[in-house]
Amino acid sequence: MPRTGSAGRGAGVDPERLWSQAERPRRGRPPAHSRAAITTAAIALADTEGLAAVTMRAVAARIGAGTMSLYSYVPTKETLLELMIDQVSGEHALPAAPSGNWRADLRQFAQEQRTIMRRHPWLPGALSARQTLGPNALAALEYALAVLAPVGLEAPARLETFSLLTGFVASHVSYELAQERAVEAGGPASGELLDAQDRYLRSVAAEGRYPHLAQALAVPGQDSAPQAVFERLLDRMIDGLTAGV
Structure with missing residues (x-):
C-alpha cells in the first residue's frame, strides 16, 4: 500500500524535498535502482500505453523490482509525475543565450x-x-x-x-x-x-x-x-x- 500522511497520495508534492534534497544514499548494499531509471521507465510506459497505465506496480514490473521497493525511491505517484514532466522538459535544446530576434x-x-x-x-x-x-x-x-x-x-x-x-x-x-x-x-x-x-x-x-x-x-x-x-x-x-x- 502507498504510504499515507504528509508523503502520501493526495498530500501534494513538497518542492524543497523533491528538488533541493539529493537522493540520500542508503546504508548497506548500493541501491538496485535509481530515481532516474524509474522515471525513464514510467515515461516509456506512458508514451506507449498512456498516463493511466503508469501505476507503481506497472513501473516496478518494467524495471524488475517489487512494487513496495519503489516507494523508497519515489514516495508517491504524484512525485513520479513531477519527475516525468521535468525529465522530458530537459529535451529542449536550449541555446546558451537568445539570438536577439x-x-x-x-x-x-x-x-x-x-x-x-x-x-x-x-x-x-x-x-x-x-x-x-x-x-x-x-x-x-x-x-x-x-x-x-x-x-x-x-x-x-x-x-x-x-x-x-x-x-x-x-x-x-x-x-x-x-x-x-x-x-x-x-x-x-x-x-x-x-x-x-x-x-x-x-x-x-x-x-x-x-x-x-x-x-x-x-x-x-x-x-x-x-x-x-x-x-x-x-x-x-x-x-x-x-x-x-
Whole structure:
C-alpha cells in the first residue's frame, strides 16, 4: 500500500524535498535502482500505453523490482509525475543565450514544445496537474523569459506570457492528437466523413442564414497540414500576447 500522511497520495508534492534534497544514499548494499531509471521507465510506459497505465506496480514490473521497493525511491505517484514532466522538459535544446530576434526565438521555443508534447502524448494533460517546477523546467522558463526581455513587458507580464504560450501549445497538441486518433479509429471512412462535413457546411452557408460563414468558406483554402495550421495560429498568438508594447 502507498504510504499515507504528509508523503502520501493526495498530500501534494513538497518542492524543497523533491528538488533541493539529493537522493540520500542508503546504508548497506548500493541501491538496485535509481530515481532516474524509474522515471525513464514510467515515461516509456506512458508514451506507449498512456498516463493511466503508469501505476507503481506497472513501473516496478518494467524495471524488475517489487512494487513496495519503489516507494523508497519515489514516495508517491504524484512525485513520479513531477519527475516525468521535468525529465522530458530537459529535451529542449536550449541555446546558451537568445539570438536577439525575440520573435524567431519564441517561435522556435514553441515549436520545440510542440515536438516534445507530440513525442510524449501524455504531457499536455499532465501539465495541468503539475505542482512544481524542477531544474529542467526552470531552465526552459529562464530561457523563455530571457527571450521575451526585449519585448518591453514587465517581468510578471513576461511570466504570464510564457504561461499563456505553453497553454496554447498544450491545447493545440491535444486537439491535433485527438483528431489523429479519430481518423485512425475511423479508417478509410473517416476521409469520406470529412468530405461530407465540408459539403454540409457549404450547403448551409449557401442558404444565406450564415453570411459570415459563407464569407469564410468563399476564401481559397489555406494549407491545412498540421504544421502549417500550428504556425499560423502561433503567429497570431504571439501577435496578441505582445500587442501594445
